[in-house]
Amino acid sequence: MVLSREEVLHVAQLARLSLEEAEVDLFTRQLNDILEYVAALQAVDTTGVPPMTHVVPVWNVFREDAVTGSLPREEGLANAPAREEGTFVVPRII
């Protein structure tokens, strides 16, 4: 096993997810299955091989620093679960 039950709980916390008891066991088993499968990559010699990001590399994409239209506040807030006086409202932090 690559990943312990405790690590699964830690990762869930990093990902801002809360797992039910039964799901901790299920995910521990399934994530380990997947990690065991992908461990096959370690056998590939990648010495000196650069990582790939784009099929046709597009470097340094610039645009004019010009002021253009943006979303009106009302439209930007239209999908908010909670709003007040033109702002997003979140639960108390401190």
Add this chain to the structure above:
Amino acid sequence: MTDDLTRLSISALAPLLARREVSPVEAARAYLDAIAARDPEIHAYLTVDVEGALAQAQAAEARLARGEGGPLTGIPLALKDVLATKGLRTTCASRILENFVPPFDATVCSRLRQAGAVFLGKVNMDEFAMGSSTENSAFGITRNPWHRDCIPGGSSGGSAAAVAAHLCAGSLGSDTGGSIRQPASHCGVVGLKPTYGRVSRYGLVAYASSLDQIGPVAKEVRDAALLLQAIAGHDPRDSTSIPAPVPDYLENLGREIKGLKIGVPREYFGAGLDPEVETAVRAALRTLEGLGADLMEVSLPHTPYAVAAYYIIAMAEASSNLARYDGVKYGFRAPGGNLLEMYAATRTQGFGQEVRRRIMLGTYTLSAGYYEAYYRKASQVRTLIRRDFDAAFASCALLATPVAPTPAFKIGEKTDDPLTMYLSDIFTISANLAGIPGISVPCGLSREGLPIGLQLLGPPLGEAEVLQAAYAFEQATEFHRCQPALA
């Protein structure tokens, strides 16, 4: 008669609209009636926009009456629910976006609107495009029109099922690891994944940003070319879109493929390939040979590592992209608790299990100390996979392979075992890793009457040649005329 309209391809409907023998409103109504009658059984649609479709159809009618418009003016289309449509609910088949109404259009949607297309509605998918069967939708499964107990494929299962069941004239899907080509194969329709960067991703809800690409699902190859023509091209709003000119994708259709060198990668015909799929694809290779193509065996030696590299990259990028769903600016918010409790409750209740599994795995592989071993390693293997294709395309113009290792499987068959589900993408994933274009065209039926697809892959920006060969194959065979039995 009106139901017959729905059987027409875009290429057959467009001249009727242009000559004003059929009006766009008539065409839209025919499809809306077909959806009302037949979609309850298939469940391809998540949202049907009757009012919007009829308004767009009327606008198209006015345009055609003025003698304006083009080949897509008045054509009724369905959009995968991963594409932002201004003013029309866009859910990604997720509870977390159940009531999300985008304030803007995806670039592909605005381009189709400019072309005068009519949007019938939004179609089903695996939640956030994560899946191969459309079973991961939070809003119910979609059934394969050919066999109602089977999956339509995924993640663009709604698109493929809607096209196959004549519930739209054509559709747009998205393909991160085969999500256009595999459902097209399973539903007996045409699906094209363009070169990464050929089509703007602006307004496509992100899953794995370095792999995602939008493309057409269509009844025929010519229709796929028409749709690609409308959506391809550079977009300043997507800095990864390629600033290369867009060729005429219809120009090559009908040109012969005599002397075209087509590579057959030996790694795609090994263990795990269903014998019926192999028989159909081998027969398709003989058809291509009969059309004058030169077949040659090639090798893509890093193929066995593609699924592993893909899932590491896709899940890592997904975990980062989906961090934005926090119940603050849009989407679902779970009630109660402090800020951190709200985040966790929102994400836990809002995301389905497969999405949470991928976020977990991606978070782990990107967490401190693991980046080098996983994401970086997978991105290096990705370079090797790309080099395999470069070497193959040095000696041949296209590659021909199966799309999926089996015909459509039964609903529920693989839902308990995510890894087995991932392996069903084995022949489509490499094209996303390498960024190259690929198409699925119908090439046979299994004994059970399920469609089988042939995949043709081309070099970067080789869409015109891919379409040319797919069209030649389609015109030489009868498979695209096979239709599912519809009530």
